[in-house]
Amino acid sequence: MIQTDLSDVPQRVSTGDLPSLSRVGRLITDAHERYASNDDGIVADYIPALAEADPSWFGISLVGVNGSRHAVGDVDVAFSIQSISKAFMFALMCERYGREELVARIGVNNTGLPFDSVMAVELNDGRPLNPMVNAGAIGTTALVPGENIDERWTIVREGLSAFAGRPLEMSEEVYESETRTNDRNRAIARLVYSYGRMAVDPAEAVEVYTRQCSLMVTADDLAVMGATLADGGVNPITGQRVVSNEASSDTLAVMASCGMYERSGEWLFEIGTPAKSGVSGGIVSIAPGKGATGLFSPRLDFAGNSVRGQHAAAYISCALGFNMFASSPHAREKSSLAH
Numbered sequence: 001m002i003q004t005d006l007s008d009v010p011q012r013v014s015t016g017d018l019p020s021l022s023r024v025g026r027l028i029t030d031a032h033e034r035y036a037s038n039d040d041g042i043v044a045d046y047i048p049a050l051a052e053a054d055p056s057w058f059g060i061s062l063v064g065v066n067g068s069r070h071a072v073g074d075v076d077v078a079f080s081i082q083s084i085s086k087a088f089m090f091a092l093m094c095e096r097y098g099r100e101e102l103v104a105r106i107g108v109n110n111t112g113l114p115f116d117s118v119m120a121v122e123l124n125d126g127r128p129l130n131p132m133v134n135a136g137a138i139g140t141t142a143l144v145p146g147e148n149i150d151e152r153w154t155i156v157r158e159g160l161s162a163f164a165g166r167p168l169e170m171s172e173e174v175y176e177s178e179t180r181t182n183d184r185n186r187a188i189a190r191l192v193y194s195y196g197r198m199a200v201d202p203a204e205a206v207e208v209y210t211r212q213c214s215l216m217v218t219a220d221d222l223a224v225m226g227a228t229l230a231d232g233g234v235n236p237i238t239g240q241r242v243v244s245n246e247a248s249s250d251t252l253a254v255m256a257s258c259g260m261y262e263r264s265g266e267w268l269f270e271i272g273t274p275a276k277s278g279v280s281g282g283i284v285s286i287a288p289g290k291g292a293t294g295l296f297s298p299r300l301d302f303a304g305n306s307v308r309g310q311h312a313a314a315y316i317s318c319a320l321g322f323n324m325f326a327s328s329p330h331a332r333e334k335s336s337l338a339h
C-alpha cells in the first residue's frame, strides 16, 4: 500500500445535514412499509440457534449525529451481533495500535470471496486481507491485549458496549450453539497461525471472537453504534468519545470496500454507504457526518446479507441523501436556469 505522510496536514471534513426530523420519520416509515411484505431469502441455520429467528421480524432505526432518533417496527428485538462486531472491533484495535499496524497485520482489501473462505487465506500467504471476513476478524480479535481469555473478553465487551451506549450482554444459547459448530473458524484461525500471522493461541482467539459474535443487540443499538462512527468516534447519545476521528474514518473506509461480503462492490454502487451486515439479519448503514441506520430482518441473500435490510437501506440512502457519491450541480446552474 502507498502510504502518504500527511501528519502535518490538518484534516478537513465535508459536512451535510439530514432532512428535517418529520421528513426523516416519514421516510423511515415508508421504507418499512415498502419492504415488509418481501419474503425473499432464507434465515441462516449453519449456527443452529440462528434458525429460531422469526422470519417476519423487521426493524429500522435511525440515529443522527445530533442525537435525533427515529424507529419503526421490531427495533427492540434482540439478536446476536455476529459479523457486525467485526467493524467495531477493527475501530477499537485501530485506535489502540494505529492504522499502519492493522494494515500490516490484517490488510484492508476485499477478498472477493465468502466471509468464511479458507482459500482467501491460502492464496495470500496466510494474510487475512481484511478485518470484515472471519480470518481478518479473528486476527483482529487476537490483537486484543490481556493475560487470559477473560481479560480480553472484558475489553471486547466494554469496547462494543461503549459504541452502543449501554452494557451489551452475551447470549449463552447463541454462544454454545456456535461453539458446537465453529470447526471452520477454528481451522481458519489455525491456518493463519500456521503462517506465523497470529501472536496468540488460535483457539483462544476463536473463543473470544465467538463470544463477541454472540453479544445481543437491537436495530436501535446498531444505529447508535453506527452513528458513533458517523460522528468521528463520539457516541451521540452518551457523548463519550469511543475512538478517534482517524480510527472512525479508517473503519468506514474498510466497511465501504468490504462490509457486505461478496456484494460489497454492488452495495457501494447501488447504496453508496459504508455498511456492515451479519448473518443474524442485521445491517448498519452509515452516512459519515450525518448519522446511521440500523436495520434488522433475518431473511438473507446468498452472501449472508438481510434482503429486506438491503432494500430498506437502498430506499433510505436514496431518499435521505445517505449515498456518499450523490451530488447535484452547483447552485449557479439553478439560478442561471431561473433567469
Ligand code: GLN
Residues within 6 Å of the ligand: 082, 083, 084, 115, 116, 134, 178, 185, 213, 277, 278, 279, 280, 304
Ligand atoms: N459468527 C459468525 C461466523 O463466524 C459470523 C458470520 C457472519 O455474520 N457473517 O461464522
